[in-house]
Amino acid sequence: xxxxxxxxxxxxxxxxxxxxxxxxxxxxxxxxxxxxxxxxxxxxxxxxxxxxxxxxxxxxxxxxxxxxxxxxxxxxxxxxxxxxxxxxxxxxxxxxxxxxxxxxxxxxxxxxxxxxxxxxxxxxxx
Numbered sequence: 001x002x003x004x005x006x007x008x009x010x011x012x013x014x015x016x017x018x019x020x021x022x023x024x025x026x027x028x029x030x031x032x033x034x035x036x037x038x039x040x041x042x043x044x045x046x047x048x049x050x051x052x053x054x055x056x057x058x059x060x061x062x063x064x065x066x067x068x069x070x071x072x073x074x075x076x077x078x079x080x081x082x083x084x085x086x087x088x089x090x091x092x093x094x095x096x097x098x099x100x101x102x103x104x105x106x107x108x109x110x111x112x113x114x115x116x117x118x119x120x121x122x123x124x125x126x
Contacts, residue, residue: 038076041067042085049089057095061086061106062113069117076122079114086110 045064052060068082090096090106101109 065113073121
């Protein structure tokens, strides 16, 4: 199954240079694996957020944002795409209408989760 155009465009963005803590170099097969891994992670987390039950929605959003923070810091996913997809999934879960949250709460949870996850970037697609 080919990658959606929006993901292919995101993956075409320049990858930050490897840091000393990254002990590998991406070859063409490794880059393809990373793209498949990132797509699967994106799809899975977005499905979990969108389907999260009442009482678990904000926590599910936070966990997904944390996971995406790992990927954004590693250059596997853009911050913009992660934020946009998480926000849309939270709205599909109706988290924006939750009295304990709000559209502002969605943004705060997404920002803090992405930032926290970015402190430990993925060093390789698993």
